[in-house]
Amino acid sequence: MIRPKVGVRALLTLALMGTACAAPSVRPVSDSGVPAFSEDMLSSEFWIRRAPSPDAVLLDAGQVAAKRLRAFGPEGGLVDLKGIPATLTRAQVAGWVRDAQQTPIQAVIDEQGQPVTEAMMDALRQNAAAGHIPETTAARHGLSVRRTHLRSLPSSQRFFASEDLRDYESLQAGVLFPGEPVVIAHQSADQQWLFVMTTQGPAWVQRGDIAEGTAGEVFAYVEKTPGRVVTGDQVRTVFTPEAPEVSELALDMGTPLPRAGVAPGEPVNGASSHASWPVLLPVRKQDGSLAFRSALVRRTADTAPGYLPMTRANILRQAFKFLGERYGWGHQFNARDCSGLTGEVYRSLGLFLPPNSGLQGKSAALNHRLFTARDSHEERVRALARAQVGDLVVVPGHVLMIIGHVNGEPYVIQDVPYAVFKDPATQQLRKTKLNQVSVTPLLPLYADDTTLYVDAMTSLVHVTRP
Incomplete structure (x- = not known):
């Protein structure tokens, strides 16, 4: 993920209408404040036992490799760094620098709670040194040597939209893991930052976290078995x-x-x-x-010893390894966010997903059931009833993973800030802060105070279909 997923107002909410759905152990609202939930749902084995043919291989190694290749092709969502020309133009690099600065989180206050001024932001933009990009420059290559943050501007300063939204940092643009390739296109005025194109898109990264080598050295390492x-x-x-x-x-x-x-x-x-x-x-x-x-x-x-076989049991076991991890916008807090969760689960099985929820919902490497305003509520509910373990539900600004059904109702694992639902006793909205990877019911979720998640759904991604 390079472009953190959402605007603040699109942050997750979750709602329950009417009565709880499922088995006798499921209560309308659990003690933890999650609706239609029971403690046994926090075990991957609970869902594996419910999954059809959990150990059947859904995609063989060749099919997985083909999807991985398509992710770097047209509309796949990832950048093919080998396709970047050896000579970069000023217009090309300047365009990347402008693209990198786009962030969905306003910079309103700094870490001390003081207002962020236009002069402060201008100083950071000056450090980007866009006016000093040469007419042409040779593309250089490198590998990340540690887990390192990607930034919208060349700075470690942290800015937030408001005092109560400090989980979402304005300049955070994703993460590189050790051994990931980059194309080096520019450097900051203070020479402490490199401007790079990654497989996720353009961003700034601390110079000391990148080792520069030849294109041959870099890609030979990336392509090793x-x-x-x-x-x-x-x-x-x-x-x-x-x-x-x-x-x-x-x-x-x-x-x-x-x-x-x-x-x-x-x-x-x-x-x-x-x-x-x-x-x-x-x-x-x-x-x-x-x-x-x-x-x-x-x-x-x-x-x-290699990527795990693509089975429902493996999908579930991998996803549940993140259970309880704190929500980490753009991989902050040594953690991950919604698309980081889904992306890393599938990466361990050999599939590379695009870096944000919107791209995951439309990548040409994956199979989708797309939804528009013409699709009725009933059609959407029927589609979710047929959803399989590992399918991804995409709504504006968020992605969730189907883990199974209880009494016909779909459940998901998701990296979610809040659970907001109608309390069955009062019919009033009740808000539970989760701020972690959680198991929740999917129906009915609210994208806002009036729209159910099912009605906001833009894509149901069938990741494991050939």
Whole structure:
């Protein structure tokens, strides 16, 4: 995700009409303030038992690879960096810089709660040095060497729309994980930031988090067959004082790790590889250039020898590994948001989804049932009744994942700020702050005070269909 998903007013709300739907253990409103919910729903195994043929392979490795390729094609939602020309023009780079500055969150106050002035914003824009972009420049290439934030402007300053909306930071534009490629197009006036094109789109990134190499070196690393794939919510490399650049490095779900050329039992950075997996990671040398270094990942860490098979059981188990994680706008707080959740679940299974909910809802790499104002409420409800585990429900500014049905009613896992619903006892709106990855009923949800989620739905994405 490079363009965080939504305007503030589109942040999630969730509603319950009338009576609760399901099994005897489901109460109209749980003690936690979530409607039509029971504690056993917080286990992936609850949903796996309800899923049809949970271990059946839905897409084979070839089909997954084909979808992954289409994600970088026309209308796929991801940027094919190999298709960027070797020479960049001023107009091209300046256009990217303008695009990067578009943010759905107004910069109204700073971290101290003081007003953000036009002079403050102008200083940041001046640091972007758009007036110093040369007529032509050679495209340079690099790899990210750690989990690092992408920014709309070259600054670590944090701005917010209001005091009570500090979970949504104005300049936050996404994240790069270790080993992700970039095309370097420009630098800031203070030379502390690089302006890059990523597979997600254009953004600013701290210079020290990118190692620059040749296009051949960068793409050869990206195209290596993974020796391990991170399948936990996040794992870390083994601590090593001998190589601090790869010590306790955070690796998020779906990160592919090429195998290091290490003989069995051969020491790596002061420790034996006997009980760990040796992997190869990019590092930044003192002069900023790219090098590679072996690191260790414990065998007990949650990784796999390749992308996981595309099964309903795996989709559910992967999604539930994020349960309870705090909502992280644009991957803030060492976490993720709604499309980060869905994207990383599927990345661990070999599918690359676009970086935001809107693009996930229309990517040419995926199959969709699109909805317009012409689709009736009844047609939409019927479509959701037929939805399968792993399907994505897209409404303006948000994406949710279907995990199953209880008494015919669809349930989802979602990274959601609030649950807002009609209390069955009073019929008044009740608001529960969740601010985390949660399990909730889907019907009926409200996109605003008057529109049900089902009626706001723009796309039902059948991710696992060929």
